[in-house]
Amino acid sequence: MKVLLTGGAGYIGSHVAVALAAAGHDIICFDNLSNSRADVIDRLETITGKPIPLVVGDIRDRAAVRGAIGKHGAEAVVHFAGLKAVGESVAEPIRYYDNNVRGTLSMVEAMIESGVKTLVFSSSATVYGQPKYLPLDEAHPTSATNPYGRTKLMIEEMLADIAGADPGWRIAVLRYFNPVGAHDSGLIGEDPSGIPNNLMPFISRVAAGRLPELSVFGNDYDTPDGTGVRDYVHVVDLAEGHVAALGAIAAGDAPLGIWNLGTGEGYSVLDMIASFERVNGVKIPYRIAPRRAGDVASCYASPDRARDELGWTAQRGLDAMCGSSWTFERTLAMRNAKGKAGE
Ligand code: NAD
């Protein structure tokens, strides 16, 4: 299939581009580069050995989305484009509703105008709110605790209404748990601007000496070692989940399906530090800090529905997640050093 990836230059989008290309699909990236760089595309072409067109545009620009779909003959859209920082969404809610909710609505309208009704959407385990039971299955009640989470919930509800009104849609809503790691080449990965909010990029930067130490947000949770437990899923596994989901919805007859993408295993912050140190032979200085507002003690998936209906199960463990994150961080450091030397 010819597949348009909104947000295709970003962290998860770039890994999905590789997986879709490896599965024989033709990829077109559509991105406004607000949180990514155009040179990611060069690296994607190196990895895939295929030309990957980049359309620089905004999902809120209907004509631009229509133009990209029309020019490249896209038959499906995988929709990553969005803002994703929880704290920022509390400070700037209008920006989040505008970019994520209005942007998705506008993009869906452009799809309808183009006659394309196959869509894979990046949702998040954040839509489960405070867990009422574990593991979280797709039937768990949804709620949101911050504006970012509310944008994901609103989009999910909007998509359900759209699919309800027109059974011609084929929509996959994928609820990601905690994506980490990078492609083995070290050429693509997660490189947040500023100080990272998420655990794994923070650990990588401490390991690289770019940050002095990690703050562990609380060690008095009701978990085996007192630190927060999460379901970390390797981004390459996550990417393969998109290939499976696209195949399943295109071949199936349901207008909309919802699937968790997680491993079903929970690991604590201290587990993550210990694994990163052991796998990579580095030291991660840390100190125990107060809890972070809004954090839950434990969150992990039931991945059974994705296994049964998509035939997808995560294959890569914590060692691969930690190893590939460090490979990416070191490759990035070399690239930056070369860039500086060439200035
Ligand atoms: P990312 O910021 O690396 O990628 C998002 C991409 O979208 C960026 O390249 C950005 O430039 C682009 N973009 C943003 N707004 C746009 C707009 N209006 N028009 C066009 N392009 C736009 O983030 P990511 O981690 O790759 O996340 C991808 C998606 O997955 C997001 O929707 C995010 O909410 C969701 N998600 C991420 C995580 C996570 O932990 N990374 C977890 C659950 C869900």
Ligand code: WQD
């Ligand atoms: C993981 C664990 C922290 C940083 C967030 C979003 C969620 C989703 C994924 C998009 C927690 C602890 C972290 C640090 C720490 N994103 N931690 N020190 O909070 O599970 O989920 O990203 O949809 O919506 O909320 O991920 O990586 O921030 O935290 O101790 O410097 O690491 O307290 O226990 P989280 P995270």
